[in-house]
Amino acid sequence: MSTSAADPTQAPEGAVPEFNAQKEGQRLFKDWYGGLEHAKERGQYVANVFVMGNAVEILRTFDFQLVFPEINSLQMGVRKVSEEYLRDSEDYGYSPDVCSYVKADVGLILRQQKHPAGTIPKADIAIVSNMCSTFIKWGEIWERMLDTPSFVLDLPGQRGSSWRVRPGDAQHMADAQWIEAQFRDLIGRCEKITGKRFDMDRLAEVEDRVNRMVHHWNNVMALNRACPAPYNAMLDGLTYIGIMNVYRGTEEGVQFMRQLDEQLSAKVARGEGRIDNERFRLLFSGTPCYVSMRRLVELFESWGGVFAYSDYLTFAAGGMDAGELVYDTSRPLESLAEITALAAQRGLSNQFFAHERLAQQLREYDVDGIVFHGIKSCRFVSSGMADTRNYLTERLKIPSLYIESDLIDPRYWSDAQIKNRVDAFFESLQQRSGGAPGDTKIRLPVVGGPS
């Protein structure tokens, strides 16, 4: 994958093709998988990275080809083949209670890296952050099974509730100093692997592209505060964050996000929504069930319910929409550490104090209810979910629904049970609002505020 400017649309002469985010996203993903397949032939070094805390900016400076194992696993779910890989992993010895992304990846290793999208190259290094503890265990599996060395990127997270770190304060600088030390260590390791000298100017260029991409990404996130919402966070949004991750720091990524920003802005100006009759604005907390992601959204949209925001779009896109996260390209490395510290605390590890972010987003996106999706094999998302739900229901009197399935394990998707719960949720929303079926957007007041 090139990081230089490119025209991805290939328009006929004189005509400006309409930007189609879905198709363009698919094209970019196909290109990315194609790039993975041939990385080793091109003599490119490969790094495994995760969506939360990954030092992508440094790796791009060294021209690493990036593999996102979480995306590989979820793609198995989308393509309805995940169960085969999961069963291989369980036969190998992994418990049904282990993260299904990890198990699908072990299945991939057992099948000599043969993924439905192509062969995944073995990585020369893996960057595993502590933001999700499973990342570290996953990295240890690669160490054993693929001989891939791990670099643990230890990011100091949010320590307690009401944790307010401001850029430049003593706590922020102490945390950033530790992260910078690790980045310097990582740079040394990348130099050894690639035989290349680190180039600070190239880091600044990558950061400039990330800044531009994040600028548009923040606009895209904010546009869904409009009513009707121009996109569904749990369907269209999944493509957007895929691009945010895989193309972060590239010109293609900037272009995609710029075009998306423009298209959605125009849509909002025209008053167009994701669906014709938006009746309920919802917040989705958790990750999708990728084997049934369209079905899940359909269950809600059939009632006129649209997911205006999901915390998934925040933490699974690196937490970069958490405000003030702009690299100072005049001091690239220091700034990278400082922004990484802020993103880790405001956009990633605040999942452990989720009530704070959710209370804020309930107001900002003016939602009528929250849907919590407990994931059986993902403790990062699910462990505090029921408690968070109790807290928000009690304090904000916000209607909520709790459903449970898994990331990519179809054995935990119970369609009839989930449909019953979704239907009951909407019936109660309808009764609460006094609206009749077929009414367009019904406003429900959000009572009170966090104590």
Added chain:
Amino acid sequence: MTPQPADENPAALHRSAEQAALGPPPPAELGARDPEQRLTELLEHCNDRRLGPVPTDDALPAGYSGTFGHFPVYFPEEIVHAGGLLPVNLLGGGNKLELKYADAHMGSFICSICRSTTEMGLNGSLKSLTGFVTHPICDAAKHLGGIWARNFPEQLAQILYLPQNPNTPGAVRYTAAEYQRLRGDVEKQLGRPIDDEALWRSIRTYNRNRALLRELYALRAAEPWKVSCTESYLLLRARTRMPAETHNLLLEEALGLLRARKRVAQDKPRVVFVGGFCEQPPLEMLEAIDDTCYVVDDDLLIGLRWLTADVPEAGDPVWALAEAFVEHAAASPVQHDERKTKEAYLMDMVRGSRADAVIVTAAKFCEPGLDEQVAWSKHLDAVSVRHLVLEFEEKMTSFEQMAMQLETFAESLLFALA
């Protein structure tokens, strides 16, 4: 107000309620009493502590003003101990606690220790805690910080971000800064400073404790017929409910009695037990293992033995604690360290204790433990070390099947070793 350690004020300590609870007479006056009976008394006392509640403020030993809860694995107890707080390692509710409230706050697929610790908070058992600290050992444990903050806002609820990368230069400085931050937050909560002198006293007390625990484990490896895994576990676990200085007295007395035991070695295989670093196996499970095997090393409550050497009593006390964490630490499935792979430290345990085999356990729903179980069993297969894989849950109450597995395992080992 800080506790006076035993080496500075033993007379006062012997008068304390804590010492009285150990049962008269004190060690020097044992005289003609039956040593085995005294050992039984001490172990029963430890077991009572295991089953008993966290002490309320009005039942604390002299010199302590409150309690401070911490979740496994490792917590630098010296910091709160120096502030006059009794460190209380929260290890869930075992198999005697019925969950009434936690089900509504945590999913059914979360490990038992997180759920039952939450239950203890919600049922009021932990209402006297000054604070509660959890660690980035796993995501369920990290979420306890949020659960605590939402439900018990009067307590200082935090995640202590111990580094998962102890290998990059700067790890000691970061750890020291994190300890210093915790110290400051505890001081604010207490409304009084924790001075360096008090910290040094606590470090000295805990150094003595570390040395005694090393002796206990050395005795088990050398003469496992003198102290069972269950007995050793009860002695170790007692520290989660009593001051370290009192625990030192307990260990000193118990070690003397254990060493003097006249017992003949039985024909049992020597095994290493792993998987007890966080959620604790029921005591009945350890007893079942003792029935058929000599457990010559284990990782039970490894956080209480985390620092493998004395903390140097020089320089800055917070820096000394941080440096010890980075440079002289044990190992567990929830701590990454490039200097020791999980397989390597397990093999060190096997070699160091001259074990014949390994019992590889994991708590149900414990993702790190279950991941490690696969890696360990594959490795043990590769190096031809016999092992038994078991899954447990703290709340389990039926052990017949497990006992049968253990018996079969031990017999096959003895047959192979004959």
